[in-house]
Amino acid sequence: MRVTQGMLSNNMLRNLSQSYDNLGKYMDQLSTGKKVNRPSDDPVVAMKGMNYRTQVTEVEQYQRNSSEVHNWMDNSDSALDKATQALQRLRELAVQASNGAYEESQRENIAAEVDQLKKHLVEIANTKVNNKFIFNGTATTGTDDGAGNLVEPVTLDPNGTVVTVSTNTDPVLIEVANGVKLGANVDPNTVFSSDLFADIEAFSDALKTNSQDLIGQSIENMDTHIEGVVNARADLGARMNRLDLIEDRLSSQLISATQMMSDNEDADMEKVIMDLTTQESIHRAALGAGARVIQPSLLDFLR
């Protein structure tokens, strides 16, 4: 084959530009840390990349949701703990009063404490976390009395008598994994029911009227209510356990999803640096060879 100067210099130019192209590609990979910078570099990687990104976003979001559920449950649990203590105290008082050895003034003192404990329980039932009533079903911002006034879960009249008790028993559902919704709250009717407040008021009345029968009855009533709260806490505990399991799964999912995303699209730095170095020396050699190829012609040796 006949070879001319023009062909040599054209080839050299083309090879040099190809070499620059490769250098640019490795530079891109190195500076972005990604194997692909546009979908056409590798359509499969690009499509998978979109899915993996969505997966990572999902898992991160579910983690955020589950920590919110934790928040609900922890606050509900501590509120129920306080409610149990108050109910225990009420039971103690009922046992004391059932002795029959107390005088009227002493019973009235007990009745005053009972009234205060009732108010304490009302306060617990009206607990707000993050500006939300946690014992009001899904009506977390309270309800409306029709005249634009806020109605709290449990309301008292000026005499301290319970007037209304929340009837919203809907669970607050939060998605903690794809399609898995966990109830975050405690059904207020199982703990702060109208029966509870009626029974406490009946106990207080019984103390004031010294009705031993009714005081005896109150011990039983308090037992029933303590049992209700304990049951609610047991249920809550079971759900917390489940949440812990889900959180464990989410955190391992996050690791594997991030890992998959990284494996899919991140450049292997060692390999890229090696490739770049190799390409650099090839480029150097190509430039050197080019300089030699261009220089001499027959002209240089003719006189």
Place this chain on the structure above:
Amino acid sequence: MTSTFHGLEVAKRALFAQQAALYTTSHNIANANTDGYTRQRVNFDQVSTLSGSRSNALFESQIGSGVEAGSIERVRDKFLDLQYRGETSKLGYYGSLASSFQQMEEIMNEPSDTGLSKSMDKFWQALQDLSVNPEDSGARSVVVERGIAVAETFNYLSTSLSAVRTDLENEIDVTQKELNSILNQINNVNQQISEIEPHGYLPNDLYDERDRLIDQLSNIVNVKVSYDASGGQPNPMAGGLATIELVNESGDSFDPPVTLVDGPTKQVNEVTVNIDDTLGKRAVSSITVGTSTFTGADFTSTGKMQALVEAYGYQDAGTVKGEFPQMLDALDELAFNFANEFNAAHRGGFDLEGNPGTDFFTVNATQAGAATSLDVLTTIKNDEDLVAASSDGTSGDGQNALALGSKIQDPVASLGENTSVKSYYASVIGKMAVDSQEAIRMESNAGVLQQQVLERRQSVSAVSLDEEMTNMITFQHAYNAAARSLTAVDEMLDRIINNMGIVGR
């Protein structure tokens, strides 16, 4: 009996012939870097010995009469031209296609942290946060803002793609002008050749010019070239008049054949690309070449023009086809169905006040242009409490926000079997990526092949300075030797004329 001055004549012819060869050599050297130049060489012919009718002296008639520069010929291989032009057409086609895909990829910008996919993900996240804190006005504002971001991303993608289409329309116009200008130039060169060839001359420079123009032409459309001899008394080596025919991707004639430049009649059929908006969107309606008319789908002549028409979009059976229109349609379909599904779910819920939800997005009544005009309802933009997060009207219920989020991740019936908004979009991006990769791959293949053919063509036709130098020395020596032989004859004649018959003087 040969003439007394035969030797002088022979030497003179030799001087002239070598001189012509030296001139041609320096012409070659001068044009070593001229684009499209073909090296030339002088064909030396022996001058035939004429024996006079009365002469019967066999010996004298065998003495040669020297050399003459017969013709100056281009060193070129027509078969390589054919191959080169075929590859150039493919390179023109795939090169142009690949660059439009690249623009599309840059606009779609996937996978990234700023594309539509990411803004959808963020919208979904905001809805999840809202489902956890449905009574929180902060979470509501985030949903509204992310919803606006999704709508704006749709708007941006759609208008950017449309802007590239406008550029493509200009490029089609420019390419059409370039194509027609080349056709007219070829016709002019044909005209000049037809005036020179009948006298027996070889207009090598015009042949080069014409070949260069045809090379350029083959980048835009695929052509077949045939030659007709000029009238008069052309040299047997004359190139003739070129007739350029438009051919399809496999190099076959169309039915009926379409001529771009007719050599013998010197007629040019200009190419016109007609663009109109009869289907509601500007697109190529037809391509006319002289009296022939093609639809966009029929115009299969590989080259830059076909690629531009395919990327820009053409009318086919009542719809607009092509890479950019299809991407725009896909975005419209996505925006339309997503917005309607989302609105339906939004209407099924209740806002913070417990009132039934309204629409969330404002969207066109028809699919066309849905991506460009997608927006969030102004009332919702002004009052984030109107976001229908609740499924029963209570403030703490976020179940409808979850239902809204599921419109992004879960299958949406109107997009097809088991297809969610995200997976539909991923498949659109995947298709674009595969097509683009294919175009880039084919471009690089055609580039390599074209380079190889060019190499072979240069191997035949390009000027080698070393070779010309060698030739120059050869011709110079031959010239010097011819001058020397002239001197020898001169001395011989001097002997006869001046030094003969002078015995004793």
